[in-house]
Amino acid sequence: MNQIILSLSIVFLLVYSREDNSKKKTDGYSGSTKTSEIHYYQEKHLQNIKQLTFGGDNAEAYFSFDNTRLVFQLKNPNIGIDCDQIYVTDWKNDNMEEKLPLMVSTGLGRTTCSYFMPGDTTVIYASTHLGDDNCPKEPEKREDGAYVWPIYSDFDIFVADLKGNIVKQLTNEPGYDAEATISPQGDKIVFTSDRTGDLELYTMDIDGSNIKQVTFGLGYDGGAFFSPDGTKLIFRSSRPKTNEEIKVYKQLLSEGLVKPTEMELFICNTDGSDLTQITNLGNANWAPFFHPSGDKVIFSSNHKSEKGFPFNLFMINIDGTDLEQITFDGVFDAFPMFSYDGKKLVFSSNRNNGGTRSTNLFIADWKE
Secondary structure, three states, rough: OOOOOOOOHHHHHOOOOOOOOOOOOOEEEOOEOOOOOOOOOOOOEEOOOOOEOOOOOEEEEEOOOOOEEEEEEEEEHHEEEEEEEEEEEEEOOOOOOOOOOOOOOOOOOOOEEEEEEOOOOOOEEEOOOOOOOOOOOOOOOOOOOOOOOOOOOEEEEEEOOOOEEEEEEOOOOOOEEEEEEEEOOOOOEEEEOOOOOOOOEEEEOOOOOOOOOOOHHHHHHEEEEEEEOOOOEEEEEEOOHHHHHHHHHHHHHHEEEEEEOEEEEEEEEEEOOOOOOOOOOOOOEEEEEEOOOOEEEEEEOOOOOOOOOOOOEOOOOOOOOEEEEOOOOOOOOEEEEEEEOOOOOEEOOOOOOOOOOOEEEEEEEEOO
């Protein structure tokens, strides 16, 4: 997950093209898709695709334990949502083209990485609102042209009820605490923190106690999810290797930034043992989620792209074999999650955005 929040308006600075795209169906630089297609014929695993949102940046949608609702983050300045906030929708019955769903965050600061807690009466998410009510600034364009993500030090992790009331604060360490997700058994939380000076994975019990560090390698470990049986973690990592890469990484981190253009997928046990890199594809491989079998992982990648786009969904065995492309949009598909019963897949995409840069939520029946 992302997350760190993936500011989708920034993502498309990564997926750039210097060519004239006026006659093309997709434009990676702007994030627009100039076609009304929502289901491409190659997408054999997806059936009955339904578009759920219709404008703005809609991302990181995750199912409730009973599969009836989704919690997600939304930014849409056109309707007064200038900074990402958390919303919950009854995806079967709500018509989000006509009515905005229920906001469950405070409306202050920036939020990211929401997830339903066991029982489906509360959600977990990260927010900067205790540090500042205002939306934190996005990074300015760098002189070296590097694409970067912000690591906001005001992010902490909270639990809120479905009326938007914060009922508990789970982290209060100085620095970045975010990207929390819940085990399918409902007993553990995994999250990313820089409390030791580097961006590492941690687990804690569902009540915020018993915090344990999981990863220890230099680099940005984040976007972690549990396996269906709760014994493993899948995550994406950008781990510098050369002296120059290490120097650049440490310098950016000291500025509250990371460079996410080179990321690969790693898997480990929940205690950090048996750490294994399962992709070596190049470019950005991220937003992984376990297939219901626990034997495969679905993720977003631009590894086939020479110019940074498109990002599509791929699936790979956890031993790194049998890579398969799942989606085929010309710009951006990411943030996949299977429903707990394995019947549905929800994801974000720039398909059918009317030539705008909007990223919307889509849900589909999953076919093996």
